[in-house]
Amino acid sequence: MPKRTFRFLAIFVLLCSVSSLIAQQKVTLSGYIKDADDGEALIGATVFVRETKSGSASNVYGFYSVTLPPGKYIIEFTYVGYQPIVKQVELIKNQRLNLEMAGESQQLEEVVISGERVDANVTSTEMSTNKLDIQTIRKLPAFLGEVDVLKSIQLLPGVSTVGEGAAGFNVRGGGVGQNLILLDEAPVYNSSHLFGFFSVFNPDAVKDTKLYKGAIPAQHGGRIASLLDVRTKEGNSKRFEANGGIGTVFSRLALEAPIVKDKSSFILAGRRSYIDILARPFLQDLGDVGLNFYDLTMKTNYDFDKNNRLYLSGYFGRDVFEFDENQGFNWGSKTASLRWNHVFNARLFSNFTAVYSKYDYQLEFGEDARDKFTWDSDVTNYMFKPEFTYFVNNYNEVSFGGSFIYYTFEPANAVGVSAGERIDFSLDKKYNLESAVYLSNKHELSDRFSAEYGLRYSMFRYLGPGVAYEYGDAEPGERKPMTGVKNYDRWETIQTYSNLEPRFSFKYQFNASSSIKGSYNRMSQYIHLVSNTTASNPLDVWVPSSNNLKPQIGDQFALGYFRNFGEGNDYEASVEVYTRLAKHQVDYIDGADILINEYLEGDLLSGDGRAYGLELYLKKNVGNLNGWVSYTLGRTELQVEGINDGKWYPTRYDQTHNLKVAAFYDLNERISLSGNFTFVTGTPTTFPTSRYVVQDILIPYISDEGRNNIRLESYHRLDLSLRLEGKKMKKGKERKNEDYWVFSFYNVYGRKNPFSIYFSQDEDRVMSGEAINTEATRVAIVGTIIPSISYNFKF
Template sequence: MSFCRILSVLLFLSLGNQGFSQIKSKVTGQVLDVVKSEPLVGANVYWEGQVSTGTITDIDGNFTLEAMTFPSKLVISYLGYEKSIRVIQAKEAEKPIKFYLKPEELSLQEVIIQERRPDEQVKNLEIGKASVPIETIKNIPALFGEVDLFRSLQLLPGVQTAGEGTTGLFVRGGSADQNLVQLDGAPVYNASHFFGVFSVFNPDALKKVDLYKGNMPSQFGGRASSLIDVSLREGGKDQIHGEGGIGTISSRLSIDGPLFGKNSSFILSARRTYADVFLKLSSDPNLNNNKLNFYDLSGKFSFVIGEKDKLSISTYQGSDLLGLDNQFALGWSNWVSAVNWNRVSSESSFFDMQAYHSRYSYKVDFEDRDNGFEWTNSLSESGVKAAWTKVIKEPTTVNWGVHSQVYHFAPTDLIPAPDSPISPINTRSVQGILNNLFVGLAHDFSPKVSTEAGLRWGLFNQLGSGMQYFYPNDLPEPNQDPTDSLAFGNLESMKFYQGLEPRIAFRYLINPEFSVKLAYNRNFQYVQIASNSSAGLPIDRWILAGNYTPPIRSDQVSLGLFKNFQSNRWEVSLEGYYKDLDNVIDLRNGAQVLFTDRVETELLTGRGWAYGLEFLLRKNTGKTTGWLAYTWSRAWRQIDGISRNQPYNPRFDRPHDVTLVLNHEFSPSWTAGLTMVYTTGQAVSFPVGSYVVDNQTVPLYSDFRNQNRFPAYHRMDASVTWKNADKGRKWRGSWNFGVYNLYGRKNPFAYEFRTIFNDDINFSLSDGEIFSARPGVVMTYLFTFLPSLTYNFQF
């Protein structure tokens, strides 16, 4: 019996030690797409039979899950991918585990909108945030067949456009320069090609895009209205992949794959138009000597350094050129670079560091013997940002950090031709530095009540060298000379501003499918554009905060109701907001801001406000997906010296905006897309009369600004896509046929008030004898029925 007892004890200890050795407190891993090795965000990870205690993957596809007694079955699921069930052994769980999911061919079209948790909009704290999956953007009918990021964002509630053929965005009553557009954390100062017809982002190279128009986290700031956060995707780590397209006016190609083995990857992307190639084929000498093209290049190099560190280097370079008969040329370009270092210090502590540089420049050449000139200008921003995140306890997360930005706005140089009577112009450069400290806290008080609070403190200095002017009664006037001036040396402080930017948001979960959210957000903006054009031009002048141009202050309150139906198949939301703006600028009538060191004499400063309701109904899964959006909104400005000091609407005030976006899968090979848009016409000033000066009829305008409107804007776009079924082929191709403005609506781009001779709007004074003359209005429109054909491919 004694031997049996001893044997029993030894057997018990052996089994017991084995059981204890198989228990690990945490299991970590990463979920990836098997084709491209890209991380899958929001994948469900849980032990078999214990769905309620599972977790989801983060932005890098990583997860951490409480361990079980091994061996145990781990389940990985993601919408549109085959479910993975894997038996995990104790030894296997000692290190991070990688899981590769295979796409389900028959369900790929069902994930057009669903690249996030099905109940995300109800359960998260975010209000006024929209995430548009790249696959959704690629399936929206496009102008010239050119898939465009900004044109897709215009289809969301609360986002207005400047008009036909432009990608300028006006978010919740803010002007276009009140949007911070950043690529992997680096700002992009002119994010458009072809004078705003296309944005600079090639969708094949993008991972995701987030639009913050309401509550903005404390780590972001610098603009009064919104943040458009664009991320380049990482290359696959298994083999070389490629995708691209050949379209009506441009072609594109992206290649990605491993760089130096499994721990590094790259992606390179290029796009170029060939409109200038078609111009050379014309027999008209007025056309075949013209140049019209743009290109962009982007790349990202990612490196995994050990188990805790990750480094990525991102870069973008793009350029536009418009040349007319070798006499006039306008070109502009962006160069953006960013380095990001991410470190996972522990399971609950994270560190991110970023350094970036962004430069924008333009050049105008006018070849003329008598009046020729060359005009150049550039601006740049460099910055460093460090952020720490700490999960104190499971319901409480704290983040804090610092962000330093250096601005350099170069002089405007106008150099006349040798025999030109034009005088040279050289304005002063302007410098500034902005240091930001930020802290944020997220806490779940209960399963129903969550809050997020943040504080950002900005300290801005305008720096010399420079000149500060003084005016009578401290009021700059264009026809009044300054009474005195003060010179500042290099890097000497000329003007200092500081401001606290509190942010707070609440979410109350009424039930698992219905929530209420409330948020307050304050932002300061220390740079803004002084321009006569609401659409945005390459030569627009950026203004740094200074003695007579204080920073814009924006306060916004948002309230939203969010509801899901039919197991998250349907989403509906209703958001209301009120935004108050202070220190917004506008130009005096007839202002000239491009070639002056005393730009403050051409500007007027005042206040603004905006309010609105945004409705969104979205279908996430099924053969037919898409959304219906309606926005009712108003935007106002009140600035002394404009419109007799009375409130007026900026041009982008459009009270009613309706969009419908649909995508339907007929079969694995055939899909179709449809977009419908209706919006109130933009606010404008039409002449109230005319008068004659030197035998020329000149229009007379009212003192009140923007009291008239263009007709309502509406159009319908449609597209059909055919693709080969994916049966293991290395080369996968598809054809897309689209029609922009399906029923040929002539939406006005501009109106010209002039004298019409012989009842012919195209009649020129050199065309012959004049029989009649009358005042008239000539409407210009850009696009009617416009078909396109694009071949897309992957390999």
């Protein structure tokens, strides 16, 4: 680590010590804020001190801290969808105050109700951030009636996908592999089930979903486009609860209950699709065709005392696509997170996390044991993250800590058998160590101006054992020749990279209803997703940075105006502009061999990327009719020597216009309607520009080295949904159980949105000298209306 980084940390520790001595004349109120119904921690609940007009917010574990001079104060606790609590407290010494907030339909004793709302979208320093609670996600129309986290965030500005059947999502012109997706702090490398139609996140287990498109906090790194932070529920610590649903494609069940009431709880949530079972009568002629997915999410926690709490969570999921007993492929993820929250004192909160994460896929085809091919690949992480938050005072909240990640990449464990003879195509494993330290401060400089600034220092080491290849120069766009080979022993360093990653964001508040915000962040990404397919798929290749492949560097600038209208935050509006510049972006030569290629780095090219755009967002929060409209005007391009004659060209996921509308309407207490409409400019693709004929076979080719030279037709789709709540009363008594039906209609007007277009030659032979007929075929993954029904319950 550079000496300047040590000096920076030392100066900061000294400043904290001085601040601590100055603040000794003050006292601190701290505690946890939870849901009164099930004991779940409330993330981002606001704590506001009326007398000082300052406050704080609870962190991702529900912990808050405010520091004040001794005296009497009126403190407001608010959280959207919950009854506000107003407490009068007399602070003489440090005091712990834990609270349980009731939903709007409930009311706690000994509280004062306040009708004020906190305009967090205006007053918070955060920008380029969207948060969707699970209640909103459940209301949205969904494919085959099943609500989905990833499909929901695609309705937000700046978020897109290349179409149905595409795994993952794109943010502000970034690739699928440039998004850091965390499930309880564990990285998820493939977030999709069933080729992108569903996500791996079980809605019955999800508590909070937050997407950072920019202004990413300093404690996070490793990707240059975005961060999706998904937190699962802790389990009902009050009583037993069961949630579930029976749908067209899969069924799900979640069980949660206290182990020790108000001290320890658990949640266990599972899903299993039955597409293979429903389709079996229609596929008997094809043999034992199987297509299904399943997953299991679990979490438990234990309160040792007021200062120590332990969490253990895990996920296991798999997709299976079998053609018969000898052929097919499958893929899946496993994660485990062990977290220990420790409160050192009223102002110093810590969290220590140990993580295991693995993504793997397996492919097998052949006739029998004497003639077959098997291939499996995986990416495995072992991670440790110590994190600290120091509440200096109500105007300074300091975060610092680090992370250590050990990677193993197995690109291919591949074996072929031909006529009983075994041939090994396997590639060597790759080993890497990534570490980082960070420091940041949320600083409220005045009633109007606040800022969050920080610095992250990251280091990446490419380790042995292994073989490092050296490549020489080649003509732009051509395969590089190998010029040397060097062997390395275990733990020997092959290549080292390090980067400083500054972060800065600010907010200037004009008045109670409007503010302007700006941000800058630099991110480094040391691993790369290499794909030459139309859209990301489960067999894409993850590779680490090496002596030939430099880490990706991304710089993003954003500026936004935020405004609320009406009393009580009835309407929210925002306008953001952004520019993202990227270095060392990976592309490939024409005819590149991506799969099981020992010399893959010789086929890869490196260049620059740029993305810029405008995002508009308008949301209505109250009334029987509510929802939002988002619009993005954007552009994302690459410049790689050897492609498109060295000129800028659009990426596969470049979309000029992206319009999304989501609306909800309550007809009465039992019936509600929802709908969403999507219009997106067609994505670019590569078409041949010329052709030649050899022995009556037409061979297309691209004469100008162009890439993504044609744009597909625009994509648009309308989805509708009706939700019917179960009766609240039964035989004159209020029902304890809850249930509801969902009737969904996906792609209402049956639009055949093009996913890709391919060309083929007419099979009829032609006389010599006559023109050969060709035709273009448009592929639509979903080309008709898809109705569905699901039944959901809770007891």
